[in-house]
Amino acid sequence: xxxxxxxxxxxxWKLLQNYDRFISVVPESAQARLAAQSRFxxxxxxxxxxxxxxxxxxxxxxxFEPNLPVTAINDDGFADTDIVLIExxxxxxxxxxxxxxxxxxxxxxxxxxKQG
Numbered sequence: 001x002x003x004x005x006x007x008x009x010x011x012x013w014k015l016l017q018n019y020d021r022f023i024s025v026v027p028e029s030a031q032a033r034l035a036a037q038s039r040f041x042x043x044x045x046x047x048x049x050x051x052x053x054x055x056x057x058x059x060x061x062x063x064f065e066p067n068l069p070v071t072a073i074n075d076d077g078f079a080d081t082d083i084v085l086i087e088x089x090x091x092x093x094x095x096x097x098x099x100x101x102x103x104x105x106x107x108x109x110x111x112x113x114k115q116g
Contacts, residue, residue, distance in 0.1 A: 002052070002054070002096055002101055003101060003102075005048075005049075005052060005054065006054065006094040006096075006101040006102045007102065009045060009048075009049055009054070009056060009094060010056070010091050010092060010094060010102060012041070012045055013045065013056060013091075013092055014091065016038055016041055016042055016045070019034075019038050019041075020035075020038055022034075023035055023038065049094075052096070053096055053097055054094060054095065054096045054101065055094075055095055056092035056093065056094050056095075057069075057092055057093045057094075057095060057104070058089040058092050058093075058104070059086045059089065059093075059104070059106060060086055060087065060088060060089055060106075061085065061086065062085070062086050063083060063084065063085060063086075063111075064084040064085065064086050064106070064108050069093045069095075069100045069103050069104065070086070070093060070103060070104040070105065070106045071103055071104070071105050071106070072105075072106055072107070072108045073090060073105055073106070073107055074107055074108055075108060078108070078110060082110050082111070083110070083111040084108045084109070084110060084111065085108065085109055085110075085111050086106045086107070086108060087106075087107050087108060087109040088106065088107040089104060089105075089106055090104075090105035090106060090107060091104050091105040092104050
């Protein structure tokens with residue numbers, strides 16, 4: 001049951017992400033209600049996963065490291081000396097305890113901030 005639930009959770013998460021983007025283009029009078037529905041859906045998803053000792057992990061803003069349980073969809077074009085950040089989660093990583101059930105997908109960007 002774990003793998004089908006992990007797959008379904010990722011698809012629902014992606015649907016919620018699209019739903020959240022949609023909220024900004026509807027009339028302002030409907031935005032609060034739609035945002036509340038989105039929060040409720042996200043809370044239910046989290047509760048269902050928690051009941052199965054599962055969780056979804058996103059890594060936005062983190063430095064990309066090869067040992068992270070994600071696949072970068074744009075990992076070419078960076079020099080070995082570049083500091084590469086995870087700009088966007090395309091699909092979250094799904095874990096049960098410390099076991100990885102589904103590897104996430106991310107979009108990378110070169111860090112342009114000066115270090116030090």
